[in-house]
Amino acid sequence: MSEYVLDHHLEGEGRRLALMSRLLDPMHRRHLGELGIGPGGKALEVGCGNGSIAAWLAAQVAPGGSVVGVDLDLSLIATRAPDLEFRQGDILAGPVDPGGFDLVTARAVLHHLADPELAIANLVASLARGGAILLIEPDFLPVSVAGPPPIREFWDGWLAWAGDQGIDYHVGRSLAPRLAALGLEQIEGTAETAVYNGGSRWAEYWTETVAELRGPLVGSGHFDDGLIDAFLAHCADPGWWTETISFTAVRARKS
């Protein structure tokens, strides 16, 4: 069974997933809407977290359609709907209902996985011929120019810590070539980056995450308490504006 570093039993994970839904669902829904899933469709979301996107998809495919949401851990599912089934499962273990879905999507999942290539192959194998896949993953490219210097230093430490955990925060750029290597067609994508300041929802997300992980971060040797305090102080300062993640959304079709 795969391991997930920010697991659902960390105290703040439910709040963080709710914040992610507020921050990222509008973008995810926009991309899904452009793919044109409608009544009668069959959709799969893998790594569905609290289930907010799976529930939205269920409303789009009604009447007559169905949605499956899969996650390693279903304990934070905050929603139920008709024709929406949640399954506990590991995408590294194999495809879900092979060839069974018109639409397959996953957001912010692949960067945590030991074998993203295998996961993408299993997602593609879950897709029916003519179906569409939408992957949305982070790429931390913007932090390479973040400022002031302590912030840059903080992100260098964060990326080093993440590397130790097997997290690939640059996986976004690999999505299109990986889908192309699997023979998918009509591949296109965009990457978008939130511009945020201290006190905003994104700053709140980072404040909560870093506060909760403070012990392991300092223990890793990539940070000291002063660096973490400097980062948290910026996150509380409305005069500090920054950019962190380029969310890379790539869609493709299976012929």
Ligand SMILES: C[S@@+](CC[C@H](N)C(=O)[O-])C[C@H]1O[C@@H](n2cnc3c(N)ncnc32)[C@H](O)[C@@H]1O
């Ligand atoms: C960062 S959260 C993202 C949740 C949601 N997709 C979102 O963007 O708000 C990653 C989710 O993927 C799930 N996950 C991690 N590894 C997985 C795997 N191998 N198979 C299925 N789900 C997995 C985690 O349990 C967690 O719910």
